[in-house]
Amino acid sequence: MTDGSTPPADQMQQLQAQLAAALAEVAHLKEKLDAALDGTGICIWQGRPQSGDLTVFNYQNFEIGDMAPHFGLWLAKLHPHDKQAVLDNYYAHLAGKTPCYEAVYRTLTPDGSVCWLWDRGRVVERDDAGQPLRILGAHRDITLEKEHEAQLAMQARLDPLTGLANRRGLLDFLKSIDRRGGSYALAMVDVDHFKQFNDLHGHDIGDRVLIAIARSLSAPLSDYDLCGRWGGEEFLLVLGNADMAAANDVIVQLHQAVQRLTVSSGEQDLSTTVSIGLTVHQPGENFDEVLLRADRALLSAKRKGRNMVCRR
Numbered sequence: 533m534t535d536g537s538t539p540p541a542d543q544m545q546q547l548q549a550q551l552a553a554a555l556a557e558v559a560h561l562k563e564k565l566d567a568a569l570d571g572t573g574i575c576i577w578q579g580r581p582q583s584g585d586l587t588v589f590n591y592q593n594f595e596i597g598d599m600a601p602h603f604g605l606w607l608a609k610l611h612p613h614d615k616q617a618v619l620d621n622y623y624a625h626l627a628g629k630t631p632c633y634e635a636v637y638r639t640l641t642p643d644g645s646v647c648w649l650w651d652r653g654r655v656v657e658r659d660d661a662g663q664p665l666r667i668l669g670a671h672r673d674i675t676l677e678k679e680h681e682a683q684l685a686m687q688a689r690l691d692p693l694t695g696l697a698n699r700r701g702l703l704d705f706l707k708s709i710d711r712r713g714g715s716y717a718l719a720m721v722d723v724d725h726f727k728q729f730n731d732l733h734g735h736d737i738g739d740r741v742l743i744a745i746a747r748s749l750s751a752p753l754s755d756y757d758l759c760g761r762w763g764g765e766e767f768l769l770v771l772g773n774a775d776m777a778a779a780n781d782v783i784v785q786l787h788q789a790v791q792r793l794t795v796s797s798g799e800q801d802l803s804t805t806v807s808i809g810l811t812v813h814q815p816g817e818n819f820d821e822v823l824l825r826a827d828r829a830l831l832s833a834k835r836k837g838r839n840m841v842c843r844r
């Protein structure tokens with residue numbers, strides 16, 4: 533009653549019944565919300581930009597203490613690589629420039645491990661001057677998805693038969709050297725008469741030969757180098773920081789190591805040879821030009837009779 537007097541008993545009963553119904557409805561809605569959120573990993577949060585207070589309403593996979601109760605604490609746990617992009621996005625939304633705040637970032641958990649979060653929110657209340665009073669949002673732990681993504685990205689750069697980098701992995705490596713402006717040597721390695729070898733001994737033995745050659749070519753390399761499968765029976769060796777003399781020493785030894793390789797098939801010890809085209813990156817060149825020259829050097833080795841190293 534606005535005048536401070538007590539409402540009549542029957543009206544009081546009616547109000548109490550309405551309140552009980554409203555509370556039951558709220559409890560029912562909360563039950564439905566909890567059921568919807570269960571297992572999604574979604575945590576709902578509210579921020580008050582003016583005081584910095586942060587409230588998390590449900591914890592999903594997190595413990596209560598995992599959540600920062602203040603903007604400053606949340607900020608302190610943000611990964612330094614992600615911090616600026618997250619803040620730019622957040623403040624652009626507070627300033628009313630975007631319809632919502634949305635970011636994917638890494639944050640530190642209390643045990644010191646890194647967790648990936650997808651985070652989204654929007655201002656739900658502003659003061660008369662348009663300043664944000666409340667922002668409501670939700671975040672979800674996407675660490676497992678991120679790990680899976682990284683694993684897939686790595687697998688996409690690996691050749692499943694030999695475990696070496698595939699063409700994509702090699703190209704990424706060459707691009708990164710080009711970006712840094714580094715020098716390197718390239719050796720294109722091709723198994724000789726491999727079609728005939730497969731026809732004679734079968735594809736499975738052919739596969740074992742490719743695996744053995746891959747091991748032999750990649751075993752002695754340093755961290756600056758990369759050996760990968762360029763395709764089919766062709767391998768590419770990238771020797772970082774190597775001039776022709778240094779690269780030649782490595783390649784001649786690898787060529788001899790492949791000559792000594794044998795793969796057993798029943799009673800037989802089988803061997804193969806490889807032809808190699810070797811070249812060195814020249815200042816100002818991009819890797820396409822170097823690859824082309826390595827390919828031409830390989831063609832010369834094939835034309836001259838195979839089982840040799842040709843340089844260009």
Ligand SMILES: Nc1nc2c(ncn2[C@@H]2O[C@H](COP(=O)(O)OP(=O)(O)OP(=O)(O)O)[C@@H](O)[C@H]2O)c(=O)[nH]1
Pocket residue numbers: 693722723724725726727728730734735736737738739742763764765834838
């Ligand atoms: N076993 C096996 N064979 C492969 C694989 N990839 C490509 N090959 C075979 O490699 C052979 C390549 O044949 P060609 O391109 O004619 O070359 P080559 O017989 O080695 O002749 P040269 O290169 O001129 O010495 C083909 O028979 C392909 O089937 C693989 O993953 N496993």
